[in-house]
Amino acid sequence: MKNFLKSAVLALLLPVIALSAAAQAPNYFTNWPAGMSPQEVGKRLSQHFLVTPHQGHTIFYGEVATWYGALTFAHLSQDAELQRSLIKRFDPLLPGGSETNLIGQRRHVDDEIFGVAPLEMYILNKDPKYLKYGLEFADRQWENPRPDGLSSETRFWIDDMYMLTMLQLEAYRATGDKKYLDRDAHEMVAYLDKLQQPSGLFYHAPDVPYYWGRGDGWIAAGMAEMLSTLPADHPDRARILHSYKLMMAALLRYQGKDGMWRQLIDHEEAWPESSCTGMFAFAMITGVKNGWLDPYTYGPAARRAWIALAGNIDQNDDVMNVCAGTNKKDDLQYYLERPRRTGDYHGQAPVLWAASALLR
Numbered sequence: 001m002k003n004f005l006k007s008a009v010l011a012l013l014l015p016v017i018a019l020s021a022a023a024q025a026p027n028y029f030t031n032w033p034a035g036m037s038p039q040e041v042g043k044r045l046s047q048h049f050l051v052t053p054h055q056g057h058t059i060f061y062g063e064v065a066t067w068y069g070a071l072t073f074a075h076l077s078q079d080a081e082l083q084r085s086l087i088k089r090f091d092p093l094l095p096g097g098s099e100t101n102l103i104g105q106r107r108h109v110d111d112e113i114f115g116v117a118p119l120e121m122y123i124l125n126k127d128p129k130y131l132k133y134g135l136e137f138a139d140r141q142w143e144n145p146r147p148d149g150l151s152s153e154t155r156f157w158i159d160d161m162y163m164l165t166m167l168q169l170e171a172y173r174a175t176g177d178k179k180y181l182d183r184d185a186h187e188m189v190a191y192l193d194k195l196q197q198p199s200g201l202f203y204h205a206p207d208v209p210y211y212w213g214r215g216d217g218w219i220a221a222g223m224a225e226m227l228s229t230l231p232a233d234h235p236d237r238a239r240i241l242h243s244y245k246l247m248m249a250a251l252l253r254y255q256g257k258d259g260m261w262r263q264l265i266d267h268e269e270a271w272p273e274s275s276c277t278g279m280f281a282f283a284m285i286t287g288v289k290n291g292w293l294d295p296y297t298y299g300p301a302a303r304r305a306w307i308a309l310a311g312n313i314d315q316n317d318d319v320m321n322v323c324a325g326t327n328k329k330d331d332l333q334y335y336l337e338r339p340r341r342t343g344d345y346h347g348q349a350p351v352l353w354a355a356s357a358l359l360r
Contacts, residue, residue: 028299029285029306029358036310042073042355043082045348048317050085055345058104059093059114061163062325062345067117068166069352075124076359087121094118094133109153109163112137119170131174138171142183150187157328158202158215161191161222169229181229185236188226191219192243200250201265208328210335211265214346215326217279220247221353224283227292241292244283248293251280255301259308263323264335271340274312274321278350281305285357306358309351314342322347 032038049070055063067086074083092099104111115137122130141164144152151164168184171177195202201211202219223244230237254265260272261280284302287293312320322344326335341347 028288028295028303033307033310036307038306038355038358039077041310041313042077042352042359043079044313044317045319045352045355046070046073046079046082046086049348050089052343054102057102058111059102060104060345061110061113062349064113064117065162065349066345066352068120069349069356071117071120071124072356073352073359076356083124087125090117090121094129107140107153109141109155109160112141112153113163113167115167116170119167119174122174123170134174135171138167138180141167145183148190149183150190151183154187154190155205156191156194157205158191158195158219160218161188162218162225165222165226169225173229181234185226185230185234185240188222189236189239192239195219196243196246200246200248202247205328208330210332212326212335213261213263213265213270213273213276214279214323216247216251216265217276217350220244220251220283221279221350223247224286228286228290244287245292248284248287248298251284252297252301255280255305259304259306261305263338264332267336270336272308272321273323273340274309274319275323275344275347275350277305277312278309278319278347278354281309282350282353282357285354286360289357289360306354309354313351316343318343319347319351 049066067090070086071083074086091097093103103114115134117134118130119134119138121127122134141151141153146152146154153164154160165184165188168180168187172180172184194206197203202216203209204212204215223240226240227237227244230240251261251265255261256272258272260274260277262268262270263273264270265276281302284293284298284305288295288298288302314320320342322341323346324339324341324344325346326338
């Protein structure tokens, strides 16, 4: 009985001990080189987003992810004017607005993620019209679940572990309704069981055995977001935390001396890529700050990644060296030869997430 009580007490104290150790460790997230502080970088990219045209015929997931990042940055930097401007830019997309033709209508993770933006706006300003609008997308995603309880939009691509889980997570954050959290965690565990390899990294899909940088980035960011919200006693938390730590340890082995990760993580001949570097930086910063990761090990890696990211922003406040949108294909050369983009929202978004993580 004594041993049981000791184990129970230790289990309760471990998160506190981890956070205490993180607090006492050297602060790797201050004293930035000139122009590279998260306040400066986040402001530049957020203001640039306000004047950048929509990319494509519909509002695609990369733009939604950038909107979310800019909103969280505005809130955390206490920039009320930036927050108001970001919400005002969204208003033509509300029902009856002048830009509703830009909203994707498919029952597909890439379109449904649109609901993240109005849900985050509701979290910030409590205006019920944004809540109602965002929940329409979240509820539709589970209106015809599979027999195993997963969303009918399940396709087992690692990209989904941000596209799909963020919408349900934001619905939970906005409402406190546990159904969104439970379905979300169940979905993530199913993907972890299906796609994570013994190395700790993830194939793009079961039939595509490549560690594509941004694909793995989506799941790293998704797990970090999920763990930030899942209660300590949630039945799926330990499973997700295990996969997260396994992945972070694997990523340490592949970070370049320049602080970047590559388009194909485990191929030295692949080019250094900004969007995955931003996503991995976000995941590591979040882990260090929450005490899930050893600060002495992961703090320096996250710092190098942030400095590398800040160095990949051009004079127009566009992120450079971003992989173009990528469908899955069982072809090594296809991934190695993916073109680089500048200013693509796939790259703008994770830099803003990382800036927000540094301010939390």
